Amino acid sequence: xxxxxxxxxxxxxxxxxxxxxxxxxxxxxxxxxxxxxxxxxxxxxxxxxxxxxxxxxxxxxxxxxxxxxxxxxxxxxxxxxxxxxxxxxxxxxxxxxxxxxxxxxxxxxxx
Amino acid sequence: xxxxxxxxxxxxxxxxxxxxxxxxxxxxxxxxxxxxxxxxxxxxxxxxxxxxxxxxxxxxxxxxxxxxxxxxxxxxxxxxxxxxxxxxxxxxxxxxxxxxxxxxxxxxxxxxxx
Numbered sequence: 001x002x003x004x005x006x007x008x009x010x011x012x013x014x015x016x017x018x019x020x021x022x023x024x025x026x027x028x029x030x031x032x033x034x035x036x037x038x039x040x041x042x043x044x045x046x047x048x049x050x051x052x053x054x055x056x057x058x059x060x061x062x063x064x065x066x067x068x069x070x071x072x073x074x075x076x077x078x079x080x081x082x083x084x085x086x087x088x089x090x091x092x093x094x095x096x097x098x099x100x101x102x103x104x105x106x107x108x109x110x111x
Numbered sequence: 112x113x114x115x116x117x118x119x120x121x122x123x124x125x126x127x128x129x130x131x132x133x134x135x136x137x138x139x140x141x142x143x144x145x146x147x148x149x150x151x152x153x154x155x156x157x158x159x160x161x162x163x164x165x166x167x168x169x170x171x172x173x174x175x176x177x178x179x180x181x182x183x184x185x186x187x188x189x190x191x192x193x194x195x196x197x198x199x200x201x202x203x204x205x206x207x208x209x210x211x212x213x214x215x216x217x218x219x220x221x222x223x224x225x
Binding site: 031033035040041042043044045048050087092098099100101102103104 | 113144146152153154156159166167169199201203205212213214215216217218219
């Protein structure tokens with residue numbers, strides 16, 4: 001099966017940098033994704049890592065270490081609108097593809 | 112707009128009843144995933160269909176079933192509803208069978224069981 005762990009809550013101030021960690025256990029790993037969800041809204045895709053290393057997309061970066069079964073999402077120059085829940089998700093490999101989400105990290109950005 | 116359409120947006124029904132939630136994936140996407148999100152909870156994977164065939168099953172109750180039709184739309188059937196089934200139900204779609212680097216979510220169906 002698959003399981004993911006991420007912190008339940010993170011608080012930071014505007015303009016700061018925050019890192020949300022995710023560790024996973026999976027039988028067959030294909031890649032790690034990150035999604036953002038504002039209250040009551042649909043999750044939206046932020047980033048995807050299949051290989052080790054850092055992927056940068058504007059203010060957001062995502063990192064993966066396959067050997068450590070670990071990844072993180074880095075948010076820079078935080079803005080109030082970044083207050084949301086952030087989910088890491090593992091895509092399992094093989095014919096039985098399954099996209100399994102962590103329980104989410106609620107990020108609160110303070111003025 | 113993600114291109115994924117879910118209907119209805121809201122549904123209120125009584126315990127013991129049966130409902131059907133519908134999902135139309137993005138044009139060209141062959142995979143449809145269903146998720147349940149209870150209040151302040153994460154996204155619980157229910158089931159994955161690819162091109163009409165069931166590919167993976169998560170923690171889906173026996174009272175729940177799903178299918179994907181030849182036109183690729185999918186339906187999630189929930190029966191013998193209980194109060195605890197009240198939740199947001201999302202479907203997501205993604206590109207054909209190879210890599211899934213991005214899943215597109217619909218706006219969800221908010222189910223309230225009273």
